Amino acid sequence: MTGRKPKVQIIQPTGELRKRAVNYKKGFSVELTSSEMIKLEEVVHNSRDKFVTAVDERLKSLRQAAREVGDDALSMVGFIKRVEKDSFDVKGLGGTFNFPLLTQVAKSLNDYVRGLKNVTKIHLEIITLHVDAMYVILAQHITGQGGTTEAEVLSALLQATRKFT
């Protein structure tokens, strides 16, 4: 057998986009300056209220749905799908708006519901506890990692998800 190596082609970039956009006069520096950074951070800061309002509405609606969800499989599947989507969205944005604890609780909930089958009342309880925790974090504007109590709540939620899978 000759055992020829398969051919690998290296394609050099055309640099067309670079030629079009990179210059020395206009735009944002390739390496951001501190004043440019402040401008961009302001955009995030200005979106923060929108984020808080949107998540607040979603959590209220999720609480309501948890109370109303029926025992039938179809309604449960729909509810779990909704929890999965909402928790994923909150997980992805919380930290950007300086709510890392919110992201952690949402991650715990998202990981939990992704593997969930045959949902029982105890599962619903754990989901509701997560939703309540997120609601409190948002309502009390707990930014950063929070304190000892918040760490204990998060730890308890994680333990519950491990225990009741």
Place this chain on the structure above:
Amino acid sequence: MAEKIDFSKVRFLIVDNNTLSLQMLEDILRMLGTTAIRRATDSTKAKAALREGEIDIVITERELEPESGIELVDHIRHSTESLDRLMPVIMLTARSENEYVTEARDKGVTEFLAKPFNVDSLYRRIAAVIARPRPFINAPQYFGPDRRRRQQAYSGPNRRS
């Protein structure tokens, strides 16, 4: 003199089914000076936008319907419909565990950024794909940007051929 990026010359497609995330991304790009921004909330709309062309950079979430962001990347890199197989793709996703990072890299994603993100990290990735484009590798098992980030000079004895 420091290099700058004129974002009015760069056209983006941003894809995310979280409208809040999409809006924030659009606001950041507008602050940078971008005017050509197309939005899509699912993979079908994203593919339709790609078919229309005039897009330089795609920023996409991994979790999309009906097909995932990974399948969208596969479409860009491999489909005969693709107008630019070398298009830079930044995956901005809350699905950021190691297995997903590896999967994205092996499917030809140019840059990966985990949500929640900060603007500095996002900007660095956008600036990198514009100002420091990487070569592409066309191999039997892989088509995408060179996955070796560091070009290390070899200083040992003679290299084997």
